[in-house]
Amino acid sequence: MEITEGSASESESSDTTAEKRRRSTRKFLYLGVGVALLLAIILVLVLLLNSPGASNAKCRGFRQCPDYPLPYAFGTWPKTYSYAGSFPEGFVWGVGTAAYQVEGAYNEDGRGASIWDTFTGANTLGMPGANCSYCCQSAPCTPNKNMVGKGATGNVATNSYHMFRTDIALMKSMGLKHYRFSISWPRIFPTGSATGEPNPEAVKWYDTFIDELLAAGMEPYVTLYHWDLPQALLSPPELGAWWARDKDGKPVGQILPNWKHYVDTCFRLFGDRVKVWVTFNEAWSCTKLASGSGKAPGIPPFMNPAVDPYIAGHNILNAHAAAVDIYRRKYQTSQKGRIGITNNQDWREPKTDSVEDVAAAERAVLFQLGWFSEPIFGAGDYPQEMKDIFAALGTALPEFSEAEKALLKGSADFFGLNHYGTGWFAATKEPGWDMTYGTSSEEGFVQGQSTWLYGAGWGLRKLLNWVKRRYNNPEIYVTESGWSVAAQTAEEAANDTQRVMYFANYTSEVLSAILEDGVDVRGYFAWSLLDNFEWEMGYPIRFGTTFVDYDLGLDPNAPLPNSQVPTPGFQLRRRKDSSCFLEQVWRSNVMTAPSGASCVKPLVFQGRYRDTTQPGCKRVLDVYKPPTSGSISGTRPGPGRTACNNVTDIPYGPAMVTISGSTVVCTDCRTQSSQGFWSAGSLGIEWDDGALWVKDL
Ligand SMILES: *[C@@H]1O[C@H](CO)[C@@H](O)[C@H](O)[C@H]1NC(C)=O
Ligand SMILES: *[C@@H]1O[C@H](CO)[C@@H](O)[C@H](O)[C@H]1NC(C)=O
Ligand SMILES: *[C@@H]1O[C@H](CO)[C@@H](O)[C@H](O)[C@H]1NC(C)=O
Ligand SMILES: *[C@@H]1O[C@H](CO)[C@@H](O)[C@H](O)[C@H]1NC(C)=O
Numbered sequence: 001m002e003i004t005e006g007s008a009s010e011s012e013s014s015d016t017t018a019e020k021r022r023r024s025t026r027k028f029l030y031l032g033v034g035v036a037l038l039l040a041i042i043l044v045l046v047l048l049l050n051s052p053g054a055s056n057a058k059c060r061g062f063r064q065c066p067d068y069p070l071p072y073a074f075g076t077w078p079k080t081y082s083y084a085g086s087f088p089e090g091f092v093w094g095v096g097t098a099a100y101q102v103e104g105a106y107n108e109d110g111r112g113a114s115i116w117d118t119f120t121g122a123n124t125l126g127m128p129g130a131n132c133s134y135c136c137q138s139a140p141c142t143p144n145k146n147m148v149g150k151g152a153t154g155n156v157a158t159n160s161y162h163m164f165r166t167d168i169a170l171m172k173s174m175g176l177k178h179y180r181f182s183i184s185w186p187r188i189f190p191t192g193s194a195t196g197e198p199n200p201e202a203v204k205w206y207d208t209f210i211d212e213l214l215a216a217g218m219e220p221y222v223t224l225y226h227w228d229l230p231q232a233l234l235s236p237p238e239l240g241a242w243w244a245r246d247k248d249g250k251p252v253g254q255i256l257p258n259w260k261h262y263v264d265t266c267f268r269l270f271g272d273r274v275k276v277w278v279t280f281n282e283a284w285s286c287t288k289l290a291s292g293s294g295k296a297p298g299i300p301p302f303m304n305p306a307v308d309p310y311i312a313g314h315n316i317l318n319a320h321a322a323a324v325d326i327y328r329r330k331y332q333t334s335q336k337g338r339i340g341i342t343n344n345q346d347w348r349e350p351k352t353d354s355v356e357d358v359a360a361a362e363r364a365v366l367f368q369l370g371w372f373s374e375p376i377f378g379a380g381d382y383p384q385e386m387k388d389i390f391a392a393l394g395t396a397l398p399e400f401s402e403a404e405k406a407l408l409k410g411s412a413d414f415f416g417l418n419h420y421g422t423g424w425f426a427a428t429k430e431p432g433w434d435m436t437y438g439t440s441s442e443e444g445f446v447q448g449q450s451t452w453l454y455g456a457g458w459g460l461r462k463l464l465n466w467v468k469r470r471y472n473n474p475e476i477y478v479t480e481s482g483w484s485v486a487a488q489t490a491e492e493a494a495n496d497t498q499r500v501m502y503f504a505n506y507t508s509e510v511l512s513a514i515l516e517d518g519v520d521v522r523g524y525f526a527w528s529l530l531d532n533f534e535w536e537m538g539y540p541i542r543f544g545t546t547f548v549d550y551d552l553g554l555d556p557n558a559p560l561p562n563s564q565v566p567t568p569g570f571q572l573r574r575r576k577d578s579s580c581f582l583e584q585v586w587r588s589n590v591m592t593a594p595s596g597a598s599c600v601k602p603l604v605f606q607g608r609y610r611d612t613t614q615p616g617c618k619r620v621l622d623v624y625k626p627p628t629s630g631s632i633s634g635t636r637p638g639p640g641r642t643a644c645n646n647v648t649d650i651p652y653g654p655a656m657v658t659i660s661g662s663t664v665v666c667t668d669c670r671t672q673s674s675q676g677f678w679s680a681g682s683l684g685i686e687w688d689d690g691a692l693w694v695k696d697l
Contacts, residue, residue: 058359104155112127146293148537151559152565156555170573186228210274243312263279341411456505460478490547551570572665606621
């Protein structure tokens with residue numbers, strides 16, 4: 001029995017074991033199914049979250065919700081700035097302009113029509129390239145409907161094509177060492193030709209300008225494309241320029257041969273002296289804002305802001321890469337220059353610290369700055385977040401080929417950044433005009449003259465940190481930064497306290513970004529050297545650190561019988577306080593407090609001078625009361641002499657001068673009026689004929 005019991009018990013026990021095994025097998029099975037189910041659920045969730053624009057409404061477009069952008073945590077934005085500390089040695093200070101905004105002389109020396117001539121309604125009849133499908137057929141021509149300041153054109157602008165020596169004297173008097181300007185493509189190739197020689201008169205002009213700039217101690221920073229496309233290249237439907245696409249709607253590089261020939265020619269002709277090249281200025285502005293938001297060309301059939309800017313942007317990115325490739329292969333080794341691109345971004349601060357708003361603000365920066373930076377400074381392609389959202393919206397971004405990606409990736413020696421202002425950004429349910437599912441607002445920020453311009457110095461610091469984080473700390477040049485202030489007269493304009501504060505706040509935050517956050521900022525270019533043609537707004541909006549009296553009058557080539565547009569008469573340049581504040585900073589390379597920064601007063605001109613171009617000759621400048629006029633008298637060398645000797649000298653003057661702040665104008669010193677600018681560096685007057693008069697103390 002025992003045995004039976006034993007066996008029974010054994011059998012029982014073996015039964016139990018089998019049962020146990022079965023049970024545990026079942027348990028494992030259940031567990032396995034459970035785990036598999038769980039994994040499947042997780043997988044589905046992950047897929048769902050990752051799928052573009054899908055259920056992760058919290059931070060749409062992101063695989064991982066972005067962090068709140070530092071260095072300032074929500075609500076800890078600074079209310080004041082310290083205005084102290086030194087910039088790194090070799091920090092590059094400059095000012096900038098762009099060809100169409102300042103040159104004028106729009107139909108001289110063989111210049112071809114530009115899309116901005118057409119947009120503004122300038123009289124382009126008979127100009128090279130002015131026979132496009134939508135070009136003007138008889139004068140007066142018609143401005144584009146998105147031109148706000150109707151009647152304004154770049155026909156004369158600040159007349160810098162003729163007054164470049166005045167501009168150079170002005171910059172010399174500021175102690176400036178770097179000047180950013182752009183080359184006008186339709187001057188160099190009036191019809192945007194893809195072969196052959198450039199327009200010799202244009203080449204001569206830029207040669208002279210660059211030579212004289214260098215002789216005056218200034219280094220040129222040259223932009224190749226600042227929006228003034230040769231009109232000859234844009235005549236839809238056949239010629240689509242940046243907007244060209246094939247029948248399937250895919251971007252095609254129709255314009256590439258023309259562009260490559262232009263940039264190659266510029267490198268070849270000017271690259272011995274130009275050591276910093278910027279391919280494109282603000283591709284975002286000249287694409288996204290060119291489909292009905294105020295920038296040229298703004299024409300059918302390219303008016304769909306959800307599609308057309310992205311085609312143009314794609315072609316522009318490929319053109320950028322092609323230009324850099326040409327420069328690197330053919331010129332960089334011998335010319336030893338550097339090349340990059342300038343993109344623009346205003347800072348977008350999350351409206352609240354919610355995940356949704358933080359993500360929306362991040363999208364705003366990615367969909368503008370990231371759009372044109374990621375392919376170059378990232379992996380050679382558009383930001384994934386942007387691709388996902390566009391795909392979900394059914395307007396997929398164009399695709400780069402592997403070869404294009406390879407050419408794009410790393411195609412810049414520095415990161416050029418244009419930055420003006422800051423606003424809040426909050427999440428929305430609708431994609432909106434910019435597809436960001438977000439919207440901006442500005443309450444609490446100080447406003448400039450421009451409707452879109454609100455400022456906060458800390459915004460620039462945050463943006464600089466953003467670039468550092470996203471693109472692995474590239475060398476950054478702030479290639480534009482500025483503030484518009486309205487003014488009717490030179491007197492009123494000169495007192496530009498708000499702009500002084502802007503530059504103080506912004507440069508102070510640049511310094512903090514460098515010293516405290518380790519951002520590699522190498523330079524800061526104030527926008528602009530001069531008041532100038534502010535695109536669709538025309539001339540009332542003033543961004544200059546120097547006031548321009550446009551000598552308003554009638555321009556027979558303007559679209560309307562408008563007697564309030566710039567003329568090539570006498571245009572006064574008068575420095576504003578902001579230019580003198582910046583001068584203090586860049587002469588010392590030390591941040592200084594903005595309070596009381598101002599330019600010298602007219603009485604500074606009173607006294608005796610040595611003219612460095614006419615040794616030994618006397619120069620006496622008498623300032624009258626009120627100090628708005630005066631006279632110059634003295635001696636000049638007698639016949640056949642180059643210096644004075646007190647014996648054969650003949651009288652110099654007396655000549656009447658007018659004085660406006662730190663500008664002196666001599667109306668009858670030579671056949672044309674000439675301007676001189678007080679120079680704190682040389683304690684004298686920089687004249688626009690190149691003469692320097694040094695005070696004889
Ligand atoms: C500059 O900062 C001061 C505070 O230090 C502020 O009052 C002013 O509004 C700011 N101006 C601009 C234009 O940023
Ligand atoms: C404009 O004129 C030139 C020269 O006559 C010609 O080659 C070109 O095809 C014309 N362009 C358009 C868009 O008609
Ligand atoms: C300059 O403008 C500011 C306001 O922006 C004003 O407070 C100040 O009095 C002005 N100064 C002069 C000298 O006109
Ligand atoms: C001319 O005379 C002044 C004094 O009246 C003197 O300082 C200057 O050196 C003289 N110039 C020459 C070239 O002799």
